[in-house]
Amino acid sequence: MIIGVPKEIKNNENRVGMTPSGVQEMTKRGHTVYVQASAGDNSGFCDAAYTAAGAKILPTIEEVYAIAQMIVKVKEPIECEYPLVREGQLLFTYFHFASSEPLTKAMIQSGAVCCAYETVERKDRTLPLLIPMSEVAGRMATQEGCYLLERPRGGKGKLIGGVPGVKPARVLVIGGGIVGTAAARMAAGLGADVTICDVSLPRLAYLTDVMPKNVKTLMSSEYNIREELKTADLVVGSVLIPGAKAPKLVTREMLGLMQKGSVLVDVAIDQGGCFETSHPTTHQEPTYYVDGILHYCVANIPGAVPYTSTLALTNATLPYALQLADKGWQRACADNEELRKGLNVVAGKVVYKEVAEAWNLPFEPIEW
Secondary structure: OEEEEOOOOOOOOOOOOOOHHHHHHHHHOOOEEEEEOOOOHHHOOOHHHHHHOOOEEEOOHHHHHHHOOEEEOOOOOOHHHHHHOOOOOEEEEOOOHHHOHHHHHHHHHHOOEEEEHHHOOOOOOOOOOOHHHHHHHHHHHHHHHHHHOOHHHOOOOOOOOOEOOEOOOEEEEEOOOHHHHHHHHHHHHOOOEEEEEEOOHHHHHHHHHHOOOOEEEEEOOHHHHHHHHOOOOEEEEOOOOOOOOOOOOEOHHHHOOOOOOOEEEEHHHHHOOOEOOOOOEOOOOOEEEEOOEEEEOEOOHHHHOHHHHHHHHHHHHHHHHHHHHHHOHHHHHHHOHHHHOOEEEEOOEEOOHHHHHHOOOOEOOOOO
16 A cells, blocks of 8 residues: 655644654555655654655655545644545544534545544543543653743642642642553653542542552532632643544633632643633644633643654554555454544545534445
């Protein structure tokens, strides 16, 4: 198969879809890999490293899309890429269709096959291609939140861990999945007073067992969230419903319960955000205020640490990409239920129920 790895062009997206190591695994199996010039520079992988691994370098993104049967990238195509996507072409990347109607309709119109990292799902309901980036995003949510609590950055001027004689900051983490667990553990390590809430009692029991003593667990409910917001300095939203829009768990009215200069970090923004007042921001302009509360809603948080993120992502995606390349998408998805669940849009049809429901489109599952 001919695989294309274009340079990411979303704002400050410094990751790349495949490392030289991944390219080498592809070429060893007889596949041809075309990498756009300088695609890996910001992740620490130069063109020479790709060439040494067996890749062919093409100067423009247009050439990569034109020649590739399968595109492997990190983030969803943005508007200027829509015309480059061809009928029958396989795209393997993060899509988050439920958060973007224009993207969904553009991919339907293209006639391409869209296999989304975020909906590849194991039998135990875990999401193997979200886990590595969720680990990064959770840690960074706390890291960025600490930074934003500083007064020069717009926050209330509070040190997250406090000092002897001064209480630490209070951190509320909404959602106890991979992102929330990573965020809570990071905050706890810095000495914060942490509360993590979730709707699953078994998950809360697990977190109670594994978390440090400065992390408390709480059943997630509107009442409990309201009570916690009154004293929270940093709130991390990390709720995920695979393939669907995130629920709005903090409304604008609830912001009135919070102290001015408190910080909201919405890691669920890729799926529409779990705060009513959230809208996507960029690394270039990451924050804004609503009613005196500082919001951080960057839609590609791991893009700020591209070396770590790219290595972690390729570790997870490469085994699936190899199956798609070796067998073609139809046979690979027929053989592997995990990959099959990654199919969202195929040849003009929405084949993933939650995406169809998000935009009131016909749901047309593939018959296997």
